[in-house]
Amino acid sequence: MARTLSSVEDYKELVDRYDTWLFDCDGVIWEGDHVIGKAGDTLQYLRKQGKRIFFVTNNATKSRASNKGKFDKMGIECKVDEIFTSAYASAAYLKTVLKFPADKKVYVIGEKGIEDELDAVGIQHSGGTNPDDNVFIDLMDFSSITADSSVGAVLCGLDMHMNYKKFAKAFRYLRENEGCHFMATNLDSTFPTHGTVHPGGGATVAPLSCALGREPLVVGKPEAPMLESIIEMHHLDKSKMIMVGDRLNTDIAFGNQGGIATLMVLTGIDKREEFEKEGAVARPTYVVDALGDMAALAQ
Amino acid sequence: MARTLSSVEDYKELVDRYDTWLFDCDGVIWEGDHVIGKAGDTLQYLRKQGKRIFFVTNNATKSRASNKGKFDKMGIECKVDEIFTSAYASAAYLKTVLKFPADKKVYVIGEKGIEDELDAVGIQHSGGTNPDDNVFIDLMDFSSITADSSVGAVLCGLDMHMNYKKFAKAFRYLRENEGCHFMATNLDSTFPTHGTVHPGGGATVAPLSCALGREPLVVGKPEAPMLESIIEMHHLDKSKMIMVGDRLNTDIAFGNQGGIATLMVLTGIDKREEFEKEGAVARPTYVVDALGDMAALAQ
Numbered sequence A, B: 001m002a003r004t005l006s007s008v009e010d011y012k013e014l015v016d017r018y019d020t021w022l023f024d025c026d027g028v029i030w031e032g033d034h035v036i037g038k039a040g041d042t043l044q045y046l047r048k049q050g051k052r053i054f055f056v057t058n059n060a061t062k063s064r065a066s067n068k069g070k071f072d073k074m075g076i077e078c079k080v081d082e083i084f085t086s087a088y089a090s091a092a093y094l095k096t097v098l099k100f101p102a103d104k105k106v107y108v109i110g111e112k113g114i115e116d117e118l119d120a121v122g123i124q125h126s127g128g129t130n131p132d133d134n135v136f137i138d139l140m141d142f143s144s145i146t147a148d149s150s151v152g153a154v155l156c157g158l159d160m161h162m163n164y165k166k167f168a169k170a171f172r173y174l175r176e177n178e179g180c181h182f183m184a185t186n187l188d189s190t191f192p193t194h195g196t197v198h199p200g201g202g203a204t205v206a207p208l209s210c211a212l213g214r215e216p217l218v219v220g221k222p223e224a225p226m227l228e229s230i231i232e233m234h235h236l237d238k239s240k241m242i243m244v245g246d247r248l249n250t251d252i253a254f255g256n257q258g259g260i261a262t263l264m265v266l267t268g269i270d271k272r273e274e275f276e277k278e279g280a281v282a283r284p285t286y287v288v289d290a291l292g293d294m295a296a297l298a299q
Helices: A008-017 A039-048 A064-074 A086-097 A112-120 A164-176 A201-212 A225-234 A248-258 A272-276 A291-298 B008-017 B039-048 B064-074 B086-097 B112-120 B164-176 B201-212 B225-234 B248-258 B272-276 B291-298
Strands: A020-023 A052-057 A083-085 A105-109 A124-127 A151-156 A181-184 A190-193 A196-199 A241-245 A261-265 A286-288 B020-023 B052-057 B083-085 B105-109 B124-127 B151-156 B181-184 B190-193 B196-199 B241-245 B261-265 B286-288
Touching: A008 A291, A039 A052, A039 A291, A052 A064, A052 A225, A064 A083, A064 A112, A083 A086, A083 A225, A086 A112, A086 A151, A086 A181, A086 A225, A105 A112, A105 A164, A105 A201, A112 A124, A124 A164, A151 A164, A151 A201, A164 A201, A164 B196, A181 A201, A196 A201, A196 B164, A196 B201, A201 B196, A201 B201, A225 A248, A241 A248, A248 A261, A248 A272, A286 A291, B008 B291, B039 B052, B039 B291, B052 B064, B052 B225, B064 B083, B064 B112, B083 B086, B083 B225, B086 B112, B086 B151, B086 B181, B086 B225, B105 B112, B105 B164, B105 B201, B112 B124, B124 B164, B151 B164, B151 B201, B164 B201, B181 B201, B225 B248, B241 B248, B248 B261, B248 B272, B286 B291
Parallel strands: A020 A052, A020 A241, A052 A083, A105 A124, A105 A151, A151 A181, A241 A261, A261 A286, B020 B052, B020 B241, B052 B083, B105 B124, B105 B151, B151 B181, B241 B261, B261 B286
Antiparallel strands: A190 A196, B190 B196
């Protein structure tokens, strides 16, 4: 049963217990273009207490540097190294967990955000924004779908340049190259923007999953690899970590599956009845109405 | 238990029993560029006996007229009206079964084969090969993803020009337009060509299924709509119909699910042990080694 926190004593106990705080942003820290309540003050308080802070997002289209721009604009303190996008986590996972060989390359179906992060960790890649792969092939013209034994992984993320050539090439590598990893930054079916939703990262990997008849290793929330990457890179202690989020099926499930504590805020997608009902997809350890409520600690 | 036919008497009994013969082509009539044994002679014999013949293929990229070209090249007699592609069946299903309104249009994610068949039955369409929809949109530029309340169905088939703009538009129509039908010509995960396989029609519809969280109505084998269209258009008697094919999970399942008899030939994909084993995906009514064996009737 989730424990609801509502007093300064409750907040104090929570802050004392956890050293490393992971945050989802949308619906927790901000909504659209405005900060939610005193969320910024709570973050500042945690920093003053010497807590480690990470921002964890499934968005794989932008590099961490681009993501930092949003924090700057919102007036929220943030270092690039504190941002974990599913693109960065994918690169980190390939590098640190899979020990991806230096002479192999990753075939990318995705945007520049993924390429930037692979570059940052020194992993070679093809596909992605390469103009040769961002074209339409003629019906039944497979002349450009050639073998490439140097491809050791296919990594898919939201790609507004997704096309048949990329899928046919990736499919060939995955069928022919022994041990070729099949990975996705995230499987979000849609993503919200401008008051509506559009097909998300899951839609980009779906054609390959269908053709192959199997599912990719998923790096982003709610799957485990992103958390494993953060822990591996920063040598963290799971018992001292807490994930803060507004969505049960991504943020809270991410913490549950990864074996760390979770704090649910009610300023975003999911409401209290969602996790209190029978058969809830995930259950938070703690609940607070809004992240900004904890700013009372600073007074 | 499938009954194996091997004598002229067996063949004669079969021919006497069924008036309407549906044929899969690849692996039954031809393989690549050559006719399999005396399959052509068997077809000629059936015609002489006054049988109705239909050729049933999941290929949705070519019109029936284009498909006839292959028959002509192989020296197999065939009329355009005898060819049922999943594109033609989709158009026929929209027209005759769904009574698709004349003032609505179908948004196509697919090749010219689908557009030609919609034209043939007088159904309006957009998307498809329209140059405006065969482009890549810039990252997060949704300015061209506008509403269109005149779209009453989205029809997906193998599309080598599949792209994010088409999926985002189709997704919007399916979410916003009440009663908008979500259809796929077929869900083949791959298709064989030139000794290898590439992502098939199922891969083209997968992004939409993922984004929507639901599956389309599938017209092609092994689903029922293609058979319903054939029966509806030609006023056929199911008890007098037989489907001839080489694949259990498409051809034979198609006959099983549609409630018509099936004849399995062993010149293609599946072998005898596939349907004799426990838990077989489908079971043929009759089996013959090769369609050409029945040409003995003509002697």
